[in-house]
Amino acid sequence: MTTFAAPTEPLVRIRGLTTVLNGKTIFDALDLDIPRGKVTAIMGPSGTGKTTLLKHVTGQMRGDAGQVLVDGQDVPELSREKLFALREKIGYLFQNSALLTDFDVFENVAFPLRQHTQLPEVLIRNIVLTKLQAVGLRGAAGLMPAELSGGMARRVALARAIVFDPMLILYDEPFVGLDPIALSQVLKLIRTLNETLGITSVLVAHELEAIKQVADHVYLIANGKVVAQGDPKTIAEDGSPWTRQFFGGAIDGPVPFQYPADDYAQALGLAGARA
Amino acid sequence: MSQRNSYAVGTGLFIVLGFAALAYLATQTTSVANTHQGASYTVQAHFANIGQLKERAPVKIAGVRVGQVRTIALDPKREAADVTLAIDERYSHIPDDSVATIFTSGLLGDQYVGIEYGNSKKDLAEGATLARTKPAQQLEEMLGKFFGAGGVADNLGGSYVLKARFSNVGALSVGAPVKMAGVPIGSVMAVHADPVKLDAEVELAIDRKYDQIPDDSAAAVFTSGLIGTQYVAVQPGGSPEFLKNGDEMVLTQSAMQLEDLIGKFLVNGSPTEKKEAPAESPAGKH
């Protein structure tokens, strides 16, 4: 069922993706490639649809038009079984962790293993503890999700996303809520997973400094399109108005800060004054 | 892992408990409990009247269940009911001159066969016949006993008779209690229609203890509650003379019909007034 695409072929290939949610165009004929074995960062202002893009890649959402090819398979066209088979090979770190509150940390990380494998208990234990050690939370294995801090929950979710050593890991804002030590540990982890296991990684993040340390390639998305891309170390200096504004943090520029709305003055009842 | 197992154990306990409860209810509280399982022997008994006795009804000795009724058939030659009783093998030492009686458990309960031991040295054998039997008692007799409050109806020597005439006795039946101030003092002995006066003549058997009822006392047919049975209430008068055996109570109030009651209630009096008048006894003066 997995069609082995040539290694040079990008793992994820998005072509002409168009999505309209509640009358708002989130993606407007978006084209984007995620190369195999690389760490790709996706950046963009809040609310442009970065999370939505990851949901398209994993088949949780469908666009109105266009193609989303993952490992050669057209995701929106997959049957449920094929989609689930594909998802087993994808790790996903939720923006809000989404740990299963019924289970403790250990069982949360072990959950995908238990669901999809018949591994002996000893092996499950070893794998889970290794992953927890990697995120620095082996000692917290017995805690319930409600007893974790936001940053700890993030790291448990990260351990869960990588427990299967998948072919593709999608991280939705992995650096939020991490202190500098945990941050560099997570950065190292992402790098190691990529280098030693060749896992393709997609990072959605806002921290350019962190991205510079791990990512090979970065996309900047705004207004439903890729507005800039390139090496993270140099993208901020490429001179386009998009990057200048976004990385410079200027409020005025081509990137909209406001969620689309009707005229401000009119909404405040000052329409008459202006007219 | 141990956490998972404890759920499984607890859940298992829960399921076992649930099925145990179900099995208990299904086998111990239903007629399944009455279907016999162990070895038994059968004996015959002939009754003049079996009342409501049914197959599988219990057979009891001293209140203890010893078996059940297996078959009931009519013996056409003798106009009697042929009843086969299956008695538990354990109870094999029943004297062959024992008496079989059909009893009713409580007033509303089902009927069963009770066996009272005789004196014979010989035991009942398989296929033997219980020669001495007592038939089922009729409900009317039972009612008489029950409402007679201490067997007044039975013990006629201890009571005296009063008469009363009602234009309508409603559902008053023989054996119904006679009460004074709510206390049973006797029972209705007979109710019959008078072909000449076209009303109902009721004979009341009153306990001798209550022989000082004033002769201007009134008798009324009342109903205990809305759906209860009817009874005769005696409302004492003020006369110094007392009622004697065979006297008639002249002041009476007939049974109210449910329709009248409802009419009164709904229409607030007027149409009922008219009906009330003939309801008074001819000699009534109130």
Added chain:
Amino acid sequence: MSAQPRRNVVTNALAQIGEAGLFLLTLLAAVPRSLRHVRETVRQLWFVGAMSLTIIMVCGLFVGMVLGLQLYYVLSIFGGTAASGTVVAIAIYRELGPVVTALLFAGRAGTSVTAEIGLMRATDQLAAMEMMAVDPIAYVAVPRYLAGLIAMPLLCAVFCALGIFGGHLVGVTWLGIDNGTFWSNMTATVDVWKDVVNGILVKSLAFGAVVSLIAVYQGYTTPPTSEGVAYATTRTVVASSIAILALDFVLTAFLM
């Protein structure tokens, strides 16, 4: 949830019933897939079944005791206290057992199932399962549904047993009805099929199917907000209670 077109109460209720029916089909279709999650079903059976035992037992005991007391007062008017065993058993098996158990179950287990599934959706846990290639219908919804279905007759049987015990306690032990009469009248009148099987098994299975469906459906379709979860929980109790009593009437008309 997107703003729904305004509908009146009746069409709204009909639409909910229709959607719940379709949801039931989804659930049933997922039953084979959920067979691999037997452990989860067992775990849910623990939560909805075993954890409801205490309240079911206490309530069953008191219902039986009240019944014993009331029947004693009423039947002694007619001198028929001997029938109290029969009436306790029949009233409990046919009506009070299945109905009260189902109402208690809706309040105790139904609400917690609704709230739990609703919060799982609100905190993206269902989406997380989807992402881990675990079907939340098969892993979350079906085990809870099956657990409710299995637990209800068992809880009802326990309720009935405690009810009989309570009736016996008051009638025989305290008020002095004859023990033998109490049982023999009961065993003479109560029928395994008409009373025990129709009441405890058929009725409570039907109630279990309906209450669990409502609870799971409400949880699964609630808007992922705290307000949405609160409303869904309330709706579970209201809809379950109405459904139980209405269905009880229909079943009684057909079965008895």
